[in-house]
Amino acid sequence: MTDEELILEFQKSNDQRAFEILVERFKNPLINFVFRFLGDYETCVDVVQDTFVKAYRSKDSYSSVAKFSTWIYTIAGNLARSEYRRRKRNSFFSINNYGEEGENYDIPDNKLRPDVKADSKFKAQKIQEALMKLKDVYREAVILRDIQGLSYEEIAEILKIEEGTVKSRINRGRAQLQKYLKNIYRD
Amino acid sequence: MEENINKKLLDDLRNLPKVSAPENFDEVLWEKIYSTEEKKISFWQKIFTTNKLIPAAATFAAVIIIFFLIRSNNNEYEDPFMIEPPVREDIITVSTDDVGVSNMIEQKQKIEQQELRTNESERSGLKKESAKPEKDSSLKDNLTEPSMAPETLSKSASAVNDDVQFGIDKEELNFLKRNLSEQKKQEILELKRKIKASETPKAE
Numbered sequence A: 001m002t003d004e005e006l007i008l009e010f011q012k013s014n015d016q017r018a019f020e021i022l023v024e025r026f027k028n029p030l031i032n033f034v035f036r037f038l039g040d041y042e043t044c045v046d047v048v049q050d051t052f053v054k055a056y057r058s059k060d061s062y063s064s065v066a067k068f069s070t071w072i073y074t075i076a077g078n079l080a081r082s083e084y085r086r087r088k089r090n091s092f093f094s095i096n097n098y099g100e101e102g103e104n105y106d107i108p109d110n111k112l113r114p115d116v117k118a119d120s121k122f123k124a125q126k127i128q129e130a131l132m133k134l135k136d137v138y139r140e141a142v143i144l145r146d147i148q149g150l151s152y153e154e155i156a157e158i159l160k161i162e163e164g165t166v167k168s169r170i171n172r173g174r175a176q177l178q179k180y181l182k183n184i185y186r187d
Numbered sequence B: 001m002e003e004n005i006n007k008k009l010l011d012d013l014r015n016l017p018k019v020s021a022p023e024n025f026d027e028v029l030w031e032k033i034y035s036t037e038e039k040k041i042s043f044w045q046k047i048f049t050t051n052k053l054i055p056a057a058a059t060f061a062a063v064i065i066i067f068f069l070i071r072s073n074n075n076e077y078e079d080p081f082m083i084e085p086p087v088r089e090d091i092i093t094v095s096t097d098d099v100g101v102s103n104m105i106e107q108k109q110k111i112e113q114q115e116l117r118t119n120e121s122e123r124s125g126l127k128k129e130s131a132k133p134e135k136d137s138s139l140k141d142n143l144t145e146p147s148m149a150p151e152t153l154s155k156s157a158s159a160v161n162d163d164v165q166f167g168i169d170k171e172e173l174n175f176l177k178r179n180l181s182e183q184k185k186q187e188i189l190e191l192k193r194k195i196k197a198s199e200t201p202k203a204e
Helices: A003-013 A016-038 A041-057 A070-094 A119-134 A135-146 A151-161 A163-180 B007-014 B027-037 B043-047 B050-076 B089-096 B096-146 B150-164 B180-204
Strands: none
Touching: A003 A016, A003 A070, A016 A041, A016 A070, A016 A135, A016 B027, A041 A070, A041 B027, A070 A135, A070 A151, A119 A135, A119 A163, A119 B007, A135 A151, A135 A163, A135 B007, A151 A163, A163 B007
């Protein structure tokens, strides 16, 4: 059964088995997406769970015209964005109390600690750090395209923007990412 | 622009280690789903939560304090309705001197009396003059008598006019003048006699 058939089944007969299958299919891609966006595993798990709770409770708001994947990614993106802003506000107040004015601090990521020795892990950590430095609109577009592998059309639908805007955001995001990672990618 | 981006970077992004959900993900999810189903809070419960009530109460208290502060400050200012109105200087001088006021009133009364007297004398003079036309009115009554001839009428009318001294002659008036022949005059007289003759039996 396709995702759309499953959600329609869940809508019509409140079949929880159908919903469980959807959770099984989408929990890992959503965790990956939200983790790359927020940079914190525990928070990302909470956000993805909240995404499924929201989808469960407001199943009737899904329209069969759209793809289920875009619908669930839209919910996850919205929740991730609001969580990111909330964290940003909190970090602004908590970090700036200790640091000098105008100095930027990266919130430490417990899952990707700098003491990890392996090269691939080190690179992944640096990429994640660079991703976190990007503006959230660029980061979201780059993650959806280059990490999640979604099409421009799908991204446009998820972010509710034009396809051209999606492309420009992705290109800008990539350029900035390359700038931040110039020590790794010199050639 | 994609060409300028290092392909290695794009490959690394694609091959980033996939983060997967924890083992207890589903359990926690279903717990959350069921707990939110149980916790169907009503609208009033949402409003009257302590988290919302405390700031609301604080705001309300602040508003009341501000209101009373403003009100107490207002009492320091003079009430515009209690301020005495500004008085003109000339009125002040009169009001302070009672003798002056009484003199002014007496003078005014005298002036008014003098004016009244002069008016009365003027009126009496006018009455005397108007007495003459009363005498003339008897003449006018005579004029209306039918026995009088038109010639005498004109004469008496001219006499009245002379007495009144209006100085307006009959000729000066813009009457339509007709020059009748002797024959026509006699015809008119005859007609008048006939009319008189017809009127006298009716009166009897």
